[in-house]
Amino acid sequence: MSKRRGTPKPAPGEAGGLQRVQSSYGAVKNHHGARAPEAEMARTKSSVLPRGSKPGPELSELQQQAMRLTDFVLLGNQDAGIELAKLAKMEGMAVLYGDAGWTDPPRSTSALAQISEAASARDVGTRVHGLVAQKLLSQYAGPGFEPELLVLLSHLMNEHGVLFHKAKPVREAATELLTPITTKIRPAAVPLALAPLYDGVSSRKWEIQAGALSAIGRLVKSKKTKVGVARELRSVIPVVSDQMSCTKLQVAELAVETMREVCGVCGNKDLAPFVEQIIGSVISPDVVGSCVHALASTVLVQQVDAPALAVVEPLLLRALSLNQTAMRRKVAVVVSNLASMVESALDAAPFVVRVLPALRASLERLSDLEAKSVTATAIQNLEQSEITLSRYGVLSQSAVEGVLCEICTAHQVPAIETPVVEFVAGMCCGLVGARAFEEKPWVECILPFLEVESDEVAKRVCVGVLESCSFKAVRRESAADLEEEGEDLCNCEFSLAYAAKTLATNTRLHLKKGKRYGLCGANGCGKSTLLRAIADGQLEGFPPPNELRAIHLEQDTQAIDSELTLLEFVFAEPMCGGLARERVVAFLCELGFGDLNSDSAGSNPGSAGEANLGAHVGLSLIHI
16 A cells, blocks of 8 residues: 555546536536626636646646635635535545646645645635635545544644634634534544644633633534543543633633533443532542542442543542542542452553552551551552553554555555545554554544445455554563474564465464474465465565575476476475585485485485375475
């Protein structure tokens, strides 16, 4: 899979598709809905296209059509914006990425670049039209435009952005743009969207802070993105809670409202009655004691997961910061009670990262033996989860991109645009970080961006990326051999694919000198393909020929070789030409080919074809 912004694929009837778009938008309407007179249309075009400026010859017809629609949408015609978004959805995002230049005078090289320039123009009207165009693309352009949503969100959260523009129409257009961005994002992309929102919450401009908090609130309210927010509560709650004491009243009130919505995501009925007290403890330290006391005396019935622990975490950290022995003991009791209700050790991640270090620091300061005993028990419970979590690593974006490219190439998936590759890889990184290795979220974040003929191939790609990423993310200790003695010939991990079928993914091959190994498997599982890959030096991680020489005896010999003697057949192999005859004869005798040094064997020790019938398929490894 190549990472590039390719030209639109010549879909069947491309000219017909272009004609269809032109016919549906042949009579251009102005922003009031009335049909524009011919003179007005001519004036409009002349004002947008400078004299002598026209599309370069390298632009496709669809890209030129996108440029013409862009001209009209930037004049305030929203119908043109909808048509442009539908064109991108139907023909692919490449229609917005024009890589060709324009004739003199110079002009933007793509429809998307023109819209971006308009959204940052000094003129208020042009800027509003650019923001409206971005909103229409966000609403109607489909999944292919989702990577651009993150770019737009970063621009809105920029301190030089438009959320605090002095012109009211610009501010309103920017606020309206936030809505489709937060509603069209998919659950797996929530961590990617939260990163610029965190920057906005910590901005020095209160307008940006309010916009970021509102966007987080919309992510929580949406049924589509609520699951993604729940996975990230550990990072969301501290960011939002910090603004609850903001000196700007509008921001503080909005932070309290957002915090209430965020805490409601956990869905734990046992903790629901304490949500208001937990929120109040962030603002008023006087509420901390009563809330912790109530939690310590609560009988927990429902299983506790990561979102529930993330909700309680700020309260417990606040209580541990108080220099009170009784309070620290109650916190330890609460932690033990919650840890006992955690089904999976992976769900304890919020406590392991921040609460566990705080408990260890509290244990060092305690002098009361009974309080120290309770705290030590809580620490011991969390340390079990810490051991499990230590087995999981974090994959870099480039590593996931490599996995995605490898799997897609093996299944002959058509080329995907570079922004889409980066977007999908970012979502997969978020799933790895959240230890979400269920199949459903991975299919949801990969499948919509694949252009394949069958659902079965698309499903194999999604599962292949999941299995490869989960394997790479888990730190495994090398398993000891049943017989540990002997020198290693090979100890490597490899992946193997044939045509569009993945045969092995991150599989370990450990061979020792002097051992004989049998390769068993059903027909078509890849036994011969593996042996051939080893012999041809194509297996990743396998020692090179100057260290370990591999000789593959094929299942069927060519007819031209059938009359050769066994020794002649071996020495016909280029890699064996420099070997001593005595060494080869001794090695073949060890494999059971008889006494090749006898007179009868020397004269005609059997043809290569006859020897092959007994061996069927074989691979010999000679340590150099």
